[in-house]
Amino acid sequence: MTQKPFKLVQNQEKQLPCNIEAEQAVIGSILVSNEIYDEISPILDSQKFFDPIHIKIYETIEKLISKGLLANPITLKNYFENNDGLKQLGGQEYLIKITKFSTSPKQAVDYAKIVQEMHLRRELIKISQSVLDQITTNADESSTGSEIIQNTEKSLFDLAERGHFNKS
Numbered sequence: 001m002t003q004k005p006f007k008l009v010q011n012q013e014k015q016l017p018c019n020i021e022a023e024q025a026v027i028g029s030i031l032v033s034n035e036i037y038d039e040i041s042p043i044l045d046s047q048k049f050f051d052p053i054h055i056k057i058y059e060t061i062e063k064l065i066s067k068g069l070l071a072n073p074i075t076l077k078n079y080f081e082n083n084d085g086l087k088q089l090g091g092q093e094y095l096i097k098i099t100k101f102s103t104s105p106k107q108a109v110d111y112a113k114i115v116q117e118m119h120l121r122r123e124l125i126k127i128s129q130s131v132l133d134q135i136t137t138n139a140d141e142s143s144t145g146s147e148i149i150q151n152t153e154k155s156l157f158d159l160a161e162r163g164h165f166n167k168s
Contacts, residue, residue: 018050029108
């Protein structure tokens with residue numbers, strides 16, 4: 001009996017895990033009440049957001065708040081007047097719209113945890129993809145299975161400790 005070659009099932013149709021509404025609720029809550037940022041900042045940083053425009057908005061919020069300035073749709077307007085991504089979403093009206101998603105501090109923290117969870121899942125997918133790449137592109141078997149396992153364990157440990165995957 002001949003052994004069939006290892007075959008991977010590929011499905012590029014699957015969307016990466018995200019919750020855009022939770023991202024909007026977190027940002028909207030901060031824009032309405034900057035005090036919520038102190039409760040959310042230990043959970044989230046800008047790179048945990050999925051939507052690229054949300055990453056930029058949160059980075060700007062972080063910069064303003066760290067300087068002791070107010071972060072709201074009016075103060076953010078100057079930073080995004082010429083941003084094509086935000087223009088496609090409706091410009092400053094989008095910033096005002098997401099403030100309608102604002103919630104209580106407790107709910108904002110819960111939504112931040114959802115954004116964090118989706119980030120962790122995306123990072124796990126990256127680690128899985130990295131393992132698949134190592135296995136399928138090393139036809140000459142330059143890496144042993146044990147080495148691949150050790151690298152994967154290190155990546156998972158980094159993810160657990162720092163909340164992100166560093167491809168090294």
